[in-house]
Amino acid sequence: MGDEEIPVHDLRTDRPTPARMYDYYLGGKDNFAVDRNAAEQVLSAAPEVRVLARENRAFLGRVVRFLAEEAGIRQFIDVGTGLPTQGNVHEVAQAVTPDARVVYVDNDPIVRAHAKALLPDNGTTAVVEADMRDPGPILDHPATRRLIRFDEPVAVLFMSVLHFITDEEDPYGLVSAFRDVSVPGSYLALSHITPPEQGADGAASAADVYKQRATSPAVLRSPKEIEALFDGYDLVEPGLVNLPKWRPDDPEAVKDADSVWMLCAAGRKR
Numbered sequence: 114m115g116d117e118e119i120p121v122h123d124l125r126t127d128r129p130t131p132a133r134m135y136d137y138y139l140g141g142k143d144n145f146a147v148d149r150n151a152a153e154q155v156l157s158a159a160p161e162v163r164v165l166a167r168e169n170r171a172f173l174g175r176v177v178r179f180l181a182e183e184a185g186i187r188q189f190i191d192v193g194t195g196l197p198t199q200g201n202v203h204e205v206a207q208a209v210t211p212d213a214r215v216v217y218v219d220n221d222p223i224v225r226a227h228a229k230a231l232l233p234d235n236g237t238t239a240v241v242e243a244d245m246r247d248p249g250p251i252l253d254h255p256a257t258r259r260l261i262r263f264d265e266p267v268a269v270l271f272m273s274v275l276h277f278i279t280d281e282e283d284p285y286g287l288v289s290a291f292r293d294v295s296v297p298g299s300y301l302a303l304s305h306i307t308p309p310e311q312g313a314d315g316a317a318s319a320a321d322v323y324k325q326r327a328t329s330p331a332v333l334r335s336p337k338e339i340e341a342l343f344d345g346y347d348l349v350e351p352g353l354v355n356l357p358k359w360r361p362d363d364p365e366a367v368k369d370a371d372s373v374w375m376l377c378a379a380g381r382k383r
């Protein structure tokens with residue numbers, strides 16, 4: 114995949130998309146005026162969103178390294194991949210295990226359009242353009258079947274993505290579809306926005322920009338609601354915490370972690 118020409122109208126240049134707004138927060142160049150405009154509206158309500166995005170990428174790097182190095186995971190499904198940036202999942206995993214396999218899944222066609230930049234040319238990775246609200250076609254996709262062996266432990270990642278799923282769209286059901294095809298010893302890792310104790314109005318206004326303007330709304334969930342996504346998994350230390358607190362490389366450097374209103378955790382399937 115990734116070699117086809119993508120017609121420009123498929124890229125939804127008329128409305129901001131979460132992938133391109135996130136790219137803008139991270140300082141990327143793969144976004145349009147419509148995305149920058151909405152992202153600036155988010156940042157004026159909650160300037161710390163840039164920090165959230167950076168801390169989220171840092172967590173992704175630490176948790177994938179943990180999964181490859183300490184948990185011995187050799188295959189990953191990264192749901193809601195986003196645009197290529199530094200420290201993509203296969204780069205982190207393959208630095209530990211050179212033949213680690215990664216299936217990237219995203220419903221924004223711009224991610225597939227950039228697949229060439231994302232994928233190494235060695236058959237260990239693939240990009241599947243699909244909507245996670247319908248897990249069946251992702252699990253049955255030829256690329257998934259080629260790269261993932263469901264009789265071996267697999268790590269499924271939902272990094273900063275399940276908050277784009279409303280309660281009516283059943284985030285718990287879609288996570289359990291991946292859990293149910295995973296063997297014991299598999300992992301689930303995710304990050305998710307949560308209402309902050311301080312600055313709750315800014316966070317709510319930022320979420321409102323997505324609801325009013327973007328192709329997906331953004332839903333803030335409580336710690337209890339986020340932890341419930343791990344049904345069937347045992348959380349590894351330190352449990353569900355604000356992003357900077359999850360196994361930091363330098364615990365001394367962690368400051369103001371509670372102001373980073375995105376929680377994260379990793380769990381091992383029982």
Ligand SMILES: C[S@@+](CC[C@H](N)C(=O)[O-])C[C@H]1O[C@@H](n2cnc3c(N)ncnc32)[C@H](O)[C@@H]1O
Nearest residue numbers: 132135193194195219220221244245272274277
């Ligand atoms: C905030 S970005 C996170 C990117 C990356 N996971 C990270 O943590 O750096 C969210 C991504 O989820 C994707 N996404 C949102 N809703 C989706 C859905 N229903 N199915 C698949 N991908 C989705 C967006 O297109 C976007 O690329």
